Amino acid sequence: MEDISVITAVHHPLRRRIYDYLLLHGSTQVTTLARALDSQVGSISHHLRMLERARVVERATDPTGDRRTSWWTIARRGLTWSVDDYADSPADALLAREAQRQGIRMQIERLQRWQRRRSDPELAAYDASNTETTAWASPDELRDLSNRILRTLRDWQADIDLNDGQERTPVFVFAHAFPTEP
Numbered sequence: 001m002e003d004i005s006v007i008t009a010v011h012h013p014l015r016r017r018i019y020d021y022l023l024l025h026g027s028t029q030v031t032t033l034a035r036a037l038d039s040q041v042g043s044i045s046h047h048l049r050m051l052e053r054a055r056v057v058e059r060a061t062d063p064t065g066d067r068r069t070s071w072w073t074i075a076r077r078g079l080t081w082s083v084d085d086y087a088d089s090p091a092d093a094l095l096a097r098e099a100q101r102q103g104i105r106m107q108i109e110r111l112q113r114w115q116r117r118r119s120d121p122e123l124a125a126y127d128a129s130n131t132e133t134t135a136w137a138s139p140d141e142l143r144d145l146s147n148r149i150l151r152t153l154r155d156w157q158a159d160i161d162l163n164d165g166q167e168r169t170p171v172f173v174f175a176h177a178f179p180t181e182p
């Protein structure tokens with residue numbers, strides 16, 4: 001189970017953008033992050049320290065050896081959690097529900113941005129996918145499905161050779177599995 005501080009740290013909008021940027025680009029200097037995310041250096045530094053306290057990011061060595069610059073990298077990749085993980089603590093459950101709402105908003109906003117940009121010639125070769133199904137499952141089977149999806153995504157990421165010369169753009173993958181009615 002993830003500590004609630006990790007969940008709340010990552011589900012702040014700017015901190016999530018910082019986390020995603022570092023996932024994609026690796027070790028990055030604070031000023032580069034600020035430019036890329038159109039934010040102030042002080043704000044980025046503040047949010048990096050909050051992510052560091054949650055052990056999501058960590059300080060990195062400047063590749064040039066210059067100790068005057070501040071570099072950061074990802075300390076862990078990916079999070080899997082459920083609001084139900086925090087049922088024993090009403091305060092943590094409240095924080096988890098808000099983080100879940102924030103996460104769903106972010107996921108929907110990204111999907112809507114994609115829908116608006118899908119005719120962009122720069123993205124014409126990308127055929128985004130939608131996969132869905134309805135099935136029967138017990139709580140344990142649903143947890144098993146979540147673990148299998150996470151393993152599949154990690155295997156898929158590990159198989160991508162970023163040095164093979166192919167042009168790539170960041171892609172966002174999200175999945176929800178939950179009880180429903182037809």
